[in-house]
Amino acid sequence: MxxxxxxxxxxxxxxxxxxxxxxxxxxxxxxxxxxxxxxxxxxxxxxxxxxxxxxxxxxxxxxxxxxxxxxxxxxxxxxxxxxxxxxxxxxxxxxxxxESVDYPITPKEHGTEFLMDNRHLWLRSRRQHAIMKVRNELIRATYEFYNQEGFVKIDPPIITSSAPEGTTELFETDYFGQPAYLSQTGQLYMEAAAMALGKVFSFGPTFRAEKSKTRRHLIEFWMIEPEMAFFDHDMSLELQERYVSYIAKSALENCRNELELLGRDLSKLEKVQAPFPRVRYTDAIKFLKDEGFDDIEYGDDFGAPHETAIANAHDLPVFITHWPKDIKPFYMKVDPENPELVLCADLIAPEGYGEIIGGSQREDDYDRLKEEIIKEGLDETDAYDWYLELRKYGSVPHSGFGLGLERTVAWISGIEHIREAIPFPRLLNRIHP
The missing domain is CATH 2.40.50.140 (Nucleic acid-binding proteins)
Structure with missing residues (x-):
C-alpha cells in the first residue's frame, strides 16, 4: 500500500x-x-x-x-x-x-484571547495553515532571490555587546558579569560581512523591548537584512524594489489558493511591480499637512495614521527618502547636497500596513562616523571599536536595509493583525504558549 x-x-x-x-x-x-x-x-x-x-x-x-x-x-x-x-x-x-477527546477549538466562533491561549492548537485551523504557508513561501522566495543575485547568507550573533539604535528598546542580560543585549538588528555585523564577501544577507530573530500594543508590533520578530559593498543609496532602493516585487509575485504564483482562502484581493498584489514611487520626507510632511494632519511637524517621525495616509495616495509600496539627520541612527550617511539630511528610506506598504523596510547608505568615512558615535554618547573605544575599524582598512561605499518578515506576511496575506503572522507571537502581555 x-x-x-x-x-x-x-x-x-x-x-x-x-x-x-x-x-x-x-x-x-x-x-x-x-x-x-x-x-x-x-x-x-x-x-x-x-x-x-x-x-x-x-x-x-x-x-x-x-x-x-x-x-x-x-x-x-x-x-x-x-x-x-x-x-x-x-x-x-x-x-x-x-483519539482526541473534548478538543477545545470547535467550528463555532471563539474570542481572540481564547484562541491566543490555545495558539498551539489554533495553528491547525485552515486560516492559520494558509498564513503559515504564505510565510513559508516568502522565506523560500527570499533565499531564491538573494541566491540569484549573488548574495551569501551570513548569521550574525543574537547576543551583542552594543546597541546599534540605542538601549531604550533592548533586552539587557548578564553575560558572565558584563551587560549584553538581545539583538535588535544584525546590521553592524552584516556590514563587517559585506566587507569580506561583497553582498550578504541574514535572516533571523530580533528583539525590541518597546512597550507597544498596536496591531503592527511584536516583541520578537524576524528580519531579512541584506548589506552590499560598493552600493550607493539609489542602488539599494532598486534592489529593494526588485526584492519586494519578487516575493509578491512568488506568493501569487505559489500560494494563490491560500490567499483566496484568506479573502485577499489579488488584484492589489498583482500591481506590486518595480519601480515604486519615491517621496522625500519634506514633501511627505507637506502632503500630510495638506491632508489635515495638524499634529505633524518637520522633524517628527510618522505614526500609523500618517503612514496610512501616504500609502493610500499610491497603489504601490512607497519610499519615504531623505529624512532629517537628527531623528535617524548615527551610522547613516549624510546627504552630500544637504548635511541636515541622511541618505535613507523607509518603504511603506499599501493598504495601511505601515513600514516594512528601513534602510540607508552607511557612513563610510572613519572620522565622520567616530564623531557621530561620540556625539551619541556611545563608547567608540570598546563596543564600537571594531565597527569603526571597518572604515580604517579599505572603506568603501556600502548600503543595506532590513525587512520585517511578519509585517510583510500580514500585508501579503491581507490579515489585520501581525500576531497571526508568526507561529508563536511574543506580545507585551503574552509570552505563553
Missing part, C-alpha cells in the same frame, strides 16, 4: 492509497459520512458510503471526533472542481491512531 500526503492526490487519481491525517471536521447523514482530513500538506474530503463499506467502518466514520489522528485508505477521485485541491478520497478502510 502506497502512503502519500494530501498534496500528492493529484498524482494518484484512480489509485488506492493510504493517508495519515487528523479529522478537522465531519458531517454525516444516514447513508454517507464526509470527513475533512488535514495532514499538514493540505486539506481534503474523505467520503464513506454506508452501502460500500462494512458496518463497523461506517459507525467509526460517524463517531470519530475532531482532531483524532487516523490512517485512512481509499481511492483518489476527482471532486469535479468543487475544491482548490480538486480531489477527494473514497474510503475503504480507516484505523484510529490516537
Amino acid at each position: 502506497t502512503t502519500i500526503s494530501i498534496s500528492q492526490f493529484k498524482d494518484y487519481e484512480g489509485q488506492t492509497v493510504r493517508v495519515g491525517a487528523w479529522i478537522a471536521n465531519k458531517r454525516s447523514s444516514g447513508k454517507i459520512a464526509f470527513l475533512q482530513l488535514r495532514d499538514g500538506s493540505g486539506f481534503a474530503q474523505a467520503v464513506v458510503v454506508k452501502a460500500d463499506v462494512a458496518e463497523e467502518l461506517f459507525a467509526l466514520a460517524k463517531g470519530v471526533t475532531q482532531e483524532t489522528s487516523v490512517w485512512v485508505t481509499g481511492t483518489v477521485k476527482s471532486d469535479g472542481g468543487r475544491t482548490p485541491l480538486g480531489f477527494e478520497l473514497e474510503v475503504t478502510a480507516m484505523e484510529v491512531i490516537a
